[in-house]
Amino acid sequence: MNVLLAVPLVVPLIGAAVTLLLRAAPRAQRITSTLTLAGVVAAAALLVARTADGDVVASQAGGWAAPLGITLVADPLAALLVLVSSVVLLIVLLYAIGQDVGGLSRAMPQVFHPIYLVLTAGVCLSFIAGDLFNLFVGFEIMLTASYTLITQAPTRARVRASMIYTVVSLTSSILFLTGIALVYALTGTVNMADIAEKLGAAPPELRAVLALLFFVVFGIKAAIVPMHFWLPDSYPVAITRISAIFAALLTKVAVYAIIRTQTLLFARDDISAVMLWVAIATMVVGILGALVQDDVNRVMSFALVSHIGFMIFGLALNTVAGLAGVVVYLVHHIVVQATLFLVNGLMRQYVGHTSLRAIRGLTTVSPALALFFFLPALSLAGLPPMSGFIAKVALFEAGLAAGGWLVYTGIAAGVLTSLLTMMAIFRIWTRAFWGTPLPDMVEAKAQLRRGANLGGLRFMTAMTGVMVGLGLVVAAAAGPLAEFSFVAARDLLDGGAYVQAVLGGGAP
Amino acid sequence: MSTPSFILVVTVAVLYSGGFYLLLQRSLMRVVFGILMLGHAANMSLLLTDEAITLPPLLGGASGEMSDPLPHAMALTAIVITFGVTTFLLALAYRVWLGDENDEVPDDVEDRRIRRLTEPEDSS
Numbered sequence: 001m002n003v004l005l006a007v008p009l010v011v012p013l014i015g016a017a018v019t020l021l022l023r024a025a026p027r028a029q030r031i032t033s034t035l036t037l038a039g040v041v042a043a044a045a046l047l048v049a050r051t052a053d054g055d056v057v058a059s060q061a062g063g064w065a066a067p068l069g070i071t072l073v074a075d076p077l078a079a080l081l082v083l084v085s086s087v088v089l090l091i092v093l094l095y096a097i098g099q100d101v102g103g104l105s106r107a108m109p110q111v112f113h114p115i116y117l118v119l120t121a122g123v124c125l126s127f128i129a130g131d132l133f134n135l136f137v138g139f140e141i142m143l144t145a146s147y148t149l150i151t152q153a154p155t156r157a158r159v160r161a162s163m164i165y166t167v168v169s170l171t172s173s174i175l176f177l178t179g180i181a182l183v184y185a186l187t188g189t190v191n192m193a194d195i196a197e198k199l200g201a202a203p204p205e206l207r208a209v210l211a212l213l214f215f216v217v218f219g220i221k222a223a224i225v226p227m228h229f230w231l232p233d234s235y236p237v238a239i240t241r242i243s244a245i246f247a248a249l250l251t252k253v254a255v256y257a258i259i260r261t262q263t264l265l266f267a268r269d270d271i272s273a274v275m276l277w278v279a280i281a282t283m284v285v286g287i288l289g290a291l292v293q294d295d296v297n298r299v300m301s302f303a304l305v306s307h308i309g310f311m312i313f314g315l316a317l318n319t320v321a322g323l324a325g326v327v328v329y330l331v332h333h334i335v336v337q338a339t340l341f342l343v344n345g346l347m348r349q350y351v352g353h354t355s356l357r358a359i360r361g362l363t364t365v366s367p368a369l370a371l372f373f374f375l376p377a378l379s380l381a382g383l384p385p386m387s388g389f390i391a392k393v394a395l396f397e398a399g400l401a402a403g404g405w406l407v408y409t410g411i412a413a414g415v416l417t418s419l420l421t422m423m424a425i426f427r428i429w430t431r432a433f434w435g436t437p438l439p440d441m442v443e444a445k446a447q448l449r450r451g452a453n454l455g456g457l458r459f460m461t462a463m464t465g466v467m468v469g470l471g472l473v474v475a476a477a478a479g480p481l482a483e484f485s486f487v488a489a490r491d492l493l494d495g496g497a498y499v500q501a502v503l504g505g506g507a508p
Numbered sequence: 509m510s511t512p513s514f515i516l517v518v519t520v521a522v523l524y525s526g527g528f529y530l531l532l533q534r535s536l537m538r539v540v541f542g543i544l545m546l547g548h549a550a551n552m553s554l555l556l557t558d559e560a561i562t563l564p565p566l567l568g569g570a571s572g573e574m575s576d577p578l579p580h581a582m583a584l585t586a587i588v589i590t591f592g593v594t595t596f597l598l599a600l601a602y603r604v605w606l607g608d609e610n611d612e613v614p615d616d617v618e619d620r621r622i623r624r625l626t627e628p629e630d631s632s
Contacts, residue, residue: 133582140589148598156607160614163536163600170543170593171531177550177586184579185557234617289618 001060004050005072005460008082008124012036013083016117023110030097032342033113037090040120043400044083051076054487058130066502067191071130076488077177078127079208084331085127086251087329087470088338089120090416092248095342096241102176102456104349106153107239119245121147126253130502131191132180135257139176139221143169150238151366158237163357165234172220179213183265186210193502196264196495211266214273219263221254224312225282227306232289235304236297240345243297247304248338252330257310259326263492268318275316276406283417284452290424296344296354296432299424300337303380306417307333313410316393321398323489328394328481332379332387335369335474339376339467343369347432350448351441356428361437370463372468379471381422387475393417394482516556523549536601536611543597547590554583 015036022029050057051074061070074082093116099105104268120143148167150162170303182189187198187205199207216227223231231251262272288304293299311333314326344354347371351359355496363370379386392414399411435446448457474481491497523545530542560577565577584630 095512095611112590133585137585137589144589144593144596147593151600154603157605159600159603161598163604164613166593166600167531167539167543170597171546174543174546174550174590180582181550181553181557181579183555188581201587229616316611 002057004043004046004070005057005059005128006061008040008047008086008128009072009121011039012044012117012121012124016114016121019113019117023114026100026109027494029110029113030100033093033117034097036089037086037120038115039082039092040086040124041090044079044086047074047079048076048083048484051079052189052484054235054388054489054491054497056497058501066130067189067194071191071193072128072500073130073193073498073502074128075491075501077256077259077303077483077492080327080484080488081252081330081334082124082127082326084251084334085123086120088248088334088467089116089123089245090465091389091467091470092241092338092342093346094466095155095244095460098456098463099241099345100456100457101459102454104456104460105239106243107241108152112149112152114146115148116245120338123249123253127256130193132183132195133190135192135260136173136176136180139253139257140173142250142253143173146242146246149242150234150246152242153239161234161237164230168220168230172217175213175220177218179210179217182210182213189285192260192264193499196267196499197503199265201408207266211262212274214261214266215258218254218258222251222258222308223254223305224278224308225285225305228282228286231305232293232298232301236295240341240348244338244341244345247301247341248334251304251308252334255308255326255330259315259323259492260314262315263323264495264498267493267495269418271318271404271407272316272400273406275312276410279309279313279316280410280413282306282312286307287417287420287424291420291427294356295398296356296428299356299428300340300344303421303424304337306421307337307380309417310392310395310414313414314398316404317397317398317407318493319402320486320489320493321401322395323492324482324485325391325394325398327485327488328387328478329391331481332391332471332474334377335467335471336376336388339372339464340380341462342460342467343373343376346372346461349460350445352444354413356431358438359432359441360435361441362433365441366436366461368465372461372464373433374429375420375468376471377425378412379424382418383422385475387478390475390478390482394485516552520549520552520556523552534612536613540594540597540601544590544594547594548585548618549620550585551586551590554579574622 015032018030028463056075060066060074100109119142122138122145125138129138147166150165151158186202188197189195220227223384235246283306286302290299290302311326311329314322348354350365379388382392396411399407510549527542527545527549530538559581560575563573565573565580601611
């Protein structure tokens, strides 16, 4: 039994129990959850080191050999995503702690910490689950935690939004369960490596139906067009730290599940036209939505939808280069999206809202905030030195190598989306950051100065800065990251190493 | 290999169609009932995976006749999850009702904005 694999799942759950007991002692609670997440980061870093050569680490819980027992598997992609997610979770946690210490939040910290750690466990389990049913359980842990988090500091709007969010997620979960039942009826197993071997013998029509069902299930959770409508209505309404984590991680977990199921279970050897069309629609519809929004959080939510399309595009190509591009894009997008939502949170602290109609001259109010917005925003649009540029170039190169008119249309849509993203960003920039600050903004800032909250606010700003720095690190480490992503992509397309690690080396 | 019980198949089909129909209603209570029905449908389709579902699981005895216990275990887990989330949904629906004194799903924000754009601006 490989203990390392169990850490990202078990340690946060224990941490959740401890923080729940410590709810009368906020300081101890903060220390516990920070240490817990630091432990997960360390374990994830070790996992990445173990899988860097393309090895797949598998662990059979309780010593029951697969396909009978519960299997936890970390291939390079899963290990990398656990690492990036836990780092982002840790930074957002520190940001939230700064906000709580400064008394700047209306969320209930005693409830926030345990649920946040449960969410961490769910995210990690979804990444390392070796069978479909555990993937389902991982998703449910993550989503149930998110249902509770989205209603933190409940207002009328938040309750409404979370109702939409819960019903949509639950519908997709039920479809997921139906898919599991169908796969089990067909193959008699839920272990993904085992399914991959047995599904090859299944009739191609049934395989196609199941592949489409799973694409829809995770497509709803990843908010790809035409299943995206719930996201811009629910994410921006939640409090900032929550929407930052939702935007950064939850949709990416779903994208990961799409990659895992479509490459391992329903492996194919040609370009998927359906996925390409979906990718093009997602990119264009999402960014057109972003262009007409008035609230910065809503702009970012629509941009989030649009950029999921890039990942589906890379997956549709079904080549090593395409999937490697998706891996880089996933890492880039998790970090950048979290940063932008944290910046929006700071904006809300300074101004009290995020509506573009009533914000002017933020550069004068807080130069640091302007810088922290500008760098990740450029990265999102894909300007040269940033990680977004590297990720997009990797995807477009893979597309050019694959060829075909539909792929070229996809690349054109991608370029158009990048340009429109730039437009959306400059719209925010010219409206919110340029110009002279409105009188009530100056007043709000003076009031913030007079309050005793400055320490907490400084800490929040510092954490946002750390997140911006993380984005720059992703860009600077593009070489090793690209190498790693090619290793991960080769493992994904081959599938042999994964099956071998789970079924072959079954001994604990 | 025997075929799954016809009645079970019909029940699952009715539960799915009824569930999705209720899900598309405007009243939140009906939406919650829709989710409940869909949950039952998914759980029953788990039971459909085994043709020997009428036999007891594990305790087949020497004859070796027993049903597959795994769908039972999965259905049990799924029941617990849907039960928990349904409770949460009911609480949410109650909160919505407390806030607004009605439990209808509101119009989409974007739809409302677009409608406002098309309305003549003579109200001022």
